[in-house]
Amino acid sequence: MDKPLNKFEGIPASTVERLPQYLRVLRAMQAGGVTTTSSSALAEACGITSAGVRKDLSHLGSFGTRGVGYDVGALAWAITCALGLEAVHRLAIIGIGNLGHALANYSGYSKRGFEVAALLDVGHMVGTRTDSGMLIEHISHLERVFAREAVTMVILALPGPEAQAVAERAVAAGVHEILSFAPVVLQLPEGVVVRSVDVAGELQILAHHAATREGTS
Amino acid sequence: MDKPLNKFEGIPASTVERLPQYLRVLRAMQAGGVTTTSSSALAEACGITSAGVRKDLSHLGSFGTRGVGYDVGALAWAITCALGLEAVHRLAIIGIGNLGHALANYSGYSKRGFEVAALLDVGHMVGTRTDSGMLIEHISHLERVFAREAVTMVILALPGPEAQAVAERAVAAGVHEILSFAPVVLQLPEGVVVRSVDVAGELQILAHHAATREGTS
Numbered sequence: 001m002d003k004p005l006n007k008f009e010g011i012p013a014s015t016v017e018r019l020p021q022y023l024r025v026l027r028a029m030q031a032g033g034v035t036t037t038s039s040s041a042l043a044e045a046c047g048i049t050s051a052g053v054r055k056d057l058s059h060l061g062s063f064g065t066r067g068v069g070y071d072v073g074a075l076a077w078a079i080t081c082a083l084g085l086e087a088v089h090r091l092a093i094i095g096i097g098n099l100g101h102a103l104a105n106y107s108g109y110s111k112r113g114f115e116v117a118a119l120l121d122v123g124h125m126v127g128t129r130t131d132s133g134m135l136i137e138h139i140s141h142l143e144r145v146f147a148r149e150a151v152t153m154v155i156l157a158l159p160g161p162e163a164q165a166v167a168e169r170a171v172a173a174g175v176h177e178i179l180s181f182a183p184v185v186l187q188l189p190e191g192v193v194v195r196s197v198d199v200a201g202e203l204q205i206l207a208h209h210a211a212t213r214e215g216t217s
Numbered sequence: 218m219d220k221p222l223n224k225f226e227g228i229p230a231s232t233v234e235r236l237p238q239y240l241r242v243l244r245a246m247q248a249g250g251v252t253t254t255s256s257s258a259l260a261e262a263c264g265i266t267s268a269g270v271r272k273d274l275s276h277l278g279s280f281g282t283r284g285v286g287y288d289v290g291a292l293a294w295a296i297t298c299a300l301g302l303e304a305v306h307r308l309a310i311i312g313i314g315n316l317g318h319a320l321a322n323y324s325g326y327s328k329r330g331f332e333v334a335a336l337l338d339v340g341h342m343v344g345t346r347t348d349s350g351m352l353i354e355h356i357s358h359l360e361r362v363f364a365r366e367a368v369t370m371v372i373l374a375l376p377g378p379e380a381q382a383v384a385e386r387a388v389a390a391g392v393h394e395i396l397s398f399a400p401v402v403l404q405l406p407e408g409v410v411v412r413s414v415d416v417a418g419e420l421q422i423l424a425h426h427a428a429t430r431e432g433t434s
Contacts, residue, residue: 009429011425016422016425017422019421019422019425020415020417020418020421020422021402021415021418023421024400024401024418045402046402047402047404082425082428083421083422083424083425083428084424084425084426084427084428084429085421085424087424087428089420089423089424089427091420097319098318098319098322098323099316099319099323101315101319102314102315102316102318102319103416105315106315106316106416108417109417109420112417112420112421113421113424114417114420114424152427153420153423153424153427155420176426176427176430177423177424177426177427178423179416179419179420179423183241184241185238185262185263185264187264191430193423193426195419195422195423197414197416197419198237198238199320199323199396199414200237200325200326200329200331201237201238201241202396202412202414203306203308203326203329203331203370203372203396204236204237204240204300204302204329204330205233205234205236205237205300205412206306206370206394206395206396206410206412207300207301207302207304207306207330207331207370207394208228208233208236208299208300208301209301209393209394209410210301210306210369210370210393210394211299211300211301211304212226212301213393213408
């Protein structure tokens with residue numbers, strides 16, 4: 001059987017990267033009772049051009065009415081669907097050090113379509129609970145825990161050397177999407193999507209700008 | 218007087234974004250006793266093409282010798298200079314919640330050219346010390362603390378609504394580079410460089426890929 005047609009499949013990657021930002025702004029508008037908006041209002045809030053906004057949103061269908069603007073609720077829902085957030089994504093956080101702890105205690109997942117379903121670690125924290133009451137389990141039980149909790153997405157907050165092997169196990173257990181804070185490039189099979197956040201790397205990019213500005217390098 | 222010539226000023230932004238990754242790989246090679254490397258070895262470790270590596274590194278000067286490869290030490294030093302890491306950058310972390318705490322306790326700053334010089338918060342943590350012994354000071358003293366500690370760079374780990382006003386104060390106090398974890402687009406004067414990390418946004422981009430793969434949206 002063919003898989004069902006997905007009308008959001010053709011959205012350019014650069015547009016997808018901006019959708020979370022639009023959604024955040026639209027939800028803030030909704031919370032403030034705003035029902036219609038314009039490409040220029042969205043542009044200013046997101047720091048891009050009006051033409052860019054119109055082009056991005058054209059990939060989602062027709063939501064703008066000339067002279068009236070965009071329906072905030074309809075647009076927010078279209079983006080929610082495009083981002084696949086009508087389904088709840090079940091997350092496992094692997095590596096419960098300082099950063100993993102911070103990520104585990106973050107309270108904004110549920111209103112954004114995510115649920116933390118499992119916490120895994122190797123250290124002395126195994127068997128204890130986080131502030132939010134979740135049990136930290138041993139990484140050696142990864143496959144069993146993932147199956148039990150129907151985990152579909154992973155946040156890796158492990159040191160570099162351990163990340164590759166653990167990512168491979170997560171993929172073997174059926175995970176296709178990984179957000180990695182490990183300072184390494186993960187080598188994984190095609191079809192697995194990895195987004196990387198490298199805090200030290202971001203600081204180094206800022207340092208380059210500082211040096212260029214000061215003319216000191 | 219003209220400011221001194223900065224030979225790294227013309228490096229394309231896309232190359233700058235990859236420099237931290239090259240540097241990490243080169244330092245791992247140095248630690249392992251490797252003295253020369255090739256564009257294909259760097260390409261594999263960084264997940265890009267050999268041609269891309271050669272092009273990136275050509276912006277730094279001539280380091281490759283045909284048939285021999287790149288001198289690991291010389292190349293690491295050139296990248297260190299291009300990233301402005303021969304100077305030490307003095308960081309202030311603003312917002313010492315879960316994430317700010319994790320960032321404050323991260324131990325990798327010094328070997329990457331950064332020093333945490335100040336921690337600021339508004340809550341009940343003010344006046345206490347982190348695991349690493351640093352005092353958390355009140356955000357109302359921002360200007361005084363920044364001057365005393367010669368802060369040059371800021372990590373914002375504040376909730377969205379507070380981030381804009383605090384960022385403006387940091388800029389007024391002389392900061393030009395900000396790494397923001399706040400889920401908002403900061404509106405700051407030209408010349409200020411902001412890098413943003415949005416964990417929930419990254420997850421939403423992964424959710425789009427999951428939905429597209431499954432054909433469920």
